[in-house]
Amino acid sequence: MRNALTHGHFKVDLDIVWKATQGNLQELDNHVAALLIAVVNGPVSDHQAPTR
Template sequence: MSRDRQRLLDYLVHILEAIARIERYVDDLDEVGFLTDELTQDAVIRNLEIIGEASNNIDKYYPEFSAQHDHVPFASAYEMRNALAHGYFRVDLEVVWKTLEKDLPELGLSVDKLIRQLMDENSGL
C-alpha cells in the first residue's frame, strides 16, 4: 500500500476507533444518564472532535476519495467538530445525544466498509 493510501486508511481507522470509544462510553446510558454525566459528555465530545478532524483531513487531502464516497458525511462531521470545539458552554447536549443515536452507527458502518474496501484493494482481492 502506498504511503498516501496508508495515511487515508489511518484517518478512517481513527474515525472508527473514536466511534468505538464513544459506543463504550455510552453503552449503559440512556439520554437522561448522558445529560447528567459530565465526564462522559466530555469524553464523547473529545472523540467527536477526533472524528471531525480526521474527516476534515480526508476531505482536504483526499478530495477525490471524499467525492466518490459522498454518502459518508465527512464535511458534516467536521462542521460538528467546529461547533463542539468552539461552542464551549453553548454545546447542545441533546443534539449530541441524537447524533450518537442516529448518525454515529451509520457512520461507523460506512467507514468500516471503506476500510475493508481499501484493505481488499491492497491485498489484490
C-alpha cells in the same frame, strides 16, 4: 449541528449531541468499515477493471 457547535460560543446542547450520536454514529461506522474493507481487499465490483 456544526453551526451550533462552531458558533454557539461553547454552549453545547447535550440533547442535540445525544441525538447526533445515536442517529449518525452507526451509519458512520458502517461507512468506515466498508472503506477499510475496500482498502484491504480492493473495491468490490461486478466487472473487472481494465488491466494495463
